[in-house]
Amino acid sequence: MTLLVVLVLALADGGVAVRDPAADALSAGKRFYALGELAEARAAIDDAIAIRPDLAEAHLYRALVLAHDGGLGAAAASFQAALALDPASLAAHRHYAEALLDAGALPEAEQQLEAALALLPPDVPGAGPEEAADTIWLKGELLRRQGRPADAVPWFERHLSLRPGGDGHHALGFIYLDAGDDARARAAFSADLERDPSCEEARQNLAALLQDAGDARGAITHYKLALAAHPGDALTLRGLARAYADTGDDELAVATYRLALEAAPGDREARAGLRAARRHQHLWIVLPWAAPLAALLLVTGAVLGYRALSARRRRRRPAPSTSTSTSTRKGAPT
Numbered sequence: 001m002t003l004l005v006v007l008v009l010a011l012a013d014g015g016v017a018v019r020d021p022a023a024d025a026l027s028a029g030k031r032f033y034a035l036g037e038l039a040e041a042r043a044a045i046d047d048a049i050a051i052r053p054d055l056a057e058a059h060l061y062r063a064l065v066l067a068h069d070g071g072l073g074a075a076a077a078s079f080q081a082a083l084a085l086d087p088a089s090l091a092a093h094r095h096y097a098e099a100l101l102d103a104g105a106l107p108e109a110e111q112q113l114e115a116a117l118a119l120l121p122p123d124v125p126g127a128g129p130e131e132a133a134d135t136i137w138l139k140g141e142l143l144r145r146q147g148r149p150a151d152a153v154p155w156f157e158r159h160l161s162l163r164p165g166g167d168g169h170h171a172l173g174f175i176y177l178d179a180g181d182d183a184r185a186r187a188a189f190s191a192d193l194e195r196d197p198s199c200e201e202a203r204q205n206l207a208a209l210l211q212d213a214g215d216a217r218g219a220i221t222h223y224k225l226a227l228a229a230h231p232g233d234a235l236t237l238r239g240l241a242r243a244y245a246d247t248g249d250d251e252l253a254v255a256t257y258r259l260a261l262e263a264a265p266g267d268r269e270a271r272a273g274l275r276a277a278r279r280h281q282h283l284w285i286v287l288p289w290a291a292p293l294a295a296l297l298l299v300t301g302a303v304l305g306y307r308a309l310s311a312r313r314r315r316r317r318p319a320p321s322t323s324t325s326t327s328t329r330k331g332a333p334t
Contacts, residue, residue, distance in 0.1 A: 022052035029061055041065050056085035060092050063099075072103040090119040090131050098138055106146060113138055133162040140171060149175045165195050170202060182209050200230055207239055216246035234264035242273055250281035 029044035042065045048058040063078035079096040082089060093116035100109035116135050140155030153175060156168040173188035189206040192199055207222035223240035227233065241256035257274035260267060 022048045022055055022058070025051065026055065026058045026061065029058070029065075033061060033065060038065050038068055042069075054085055056082050056089060056092070059085065060089065060095065063092075064095060067095075067099050072099045072105070075099055088119060090116055090135070093119065094131060094135050094138060097142075101138070101142060101145065106142065110142060113142060133159050133166060136162065137166065137168055137171075140168070144171060144175065149178065167192065167195065169195065170199065173202060173205060177205060177209075182212065185209055186213070197225075198229060200226060200233075203229075204236060204239065207236075207243075211239070211243050211246065216243045219243045220247070232259075232263050234260050234267060234270070237263060238267060238270045238273065241270070241277070245273065245277050245280070250277050253277040254281060 025044050025048035029041045029048060032038075032041035032044060042062065045058050045062045045065065048055055049062065052058070059078050059082035063075040063082060066078055067075035076099075079092065079099065082092045083096070086092065093112050097109045097112035097116060100106075100112060113135070116131075117139060120132050120135060136155055137159040140152040140159060143149070143152035143155065153172065156172050156175075159166055159168040169188045169192040173185050173192055176182075176185035176188055186206060186209045189202045189209070192202040193206065196202070203222050203226040207219040207226065210216075210222065211219035220240060220243045223236055223243060226236045227240070230236065237256055237260035241253050241260055244250075244256055245253035254274060254277045257270050257277060260270040261274065264270065
């Protein structure tokens, strides 16, 4: 059945006969793999290997398919078979290194990656193979995961020199964020979103960075875009609520904090934010009446105080004397 598919694909490409069944089966498998149809890809690639067991690229693509389905454990033997057949395969070393890195096997990943880097042309950066940018990015990612972010930065920058629209901005954004360099982190995440507007991590981090920089309205824009792509995300809702609170819109802040708590009832930060927004909301309900009320109380107190003082003075005033006697001065004649 798979060979029939291979024949149909070959004829669709303008061919009239299958001159190399193994190569055509591999070509079909690669197309299925690119389309994400992994079962069909594996069947075609297995046919290619059955026809030509020494076809190194077929073993590599079998490893890639298995890595998607079952991770490193399922793919390792096929990676090793590909490298045994073609030790100078840059793609095989790089993809194997990536699978090892994803599995957390950092020392083994480093070994494969160094072998891949040794196969790069000496003039990179410059006119190198397509694999060069990906291999250089992988070196930066390995260093980042090894806890060496300062060493990783030049590799990501080198990757971007080869591929300006690459995803090195994403990794640099996290490095700068962890280092507390908010300005560079904002720039990196902004560039990452230009490359991939659907990147949720970059969108949320940029929104939080803008908010911390005092640009709450800019943060609101990015939080809304993130919610449009991932409705109901609790973390994004909490950030949006905090941004609304920063702009003084307590009503929207309270409503959005409630949505965040519906999505994640145990979110303590959202619950604390809701309480704070409610207190602030009630304060603004009372404040418009506070000044007039204080003035009224002050005037009332002054009037009452004046009346009380006047009453005390009236009570202390001496009554007129009714005596008709007069005093005599010492030594006056009698």
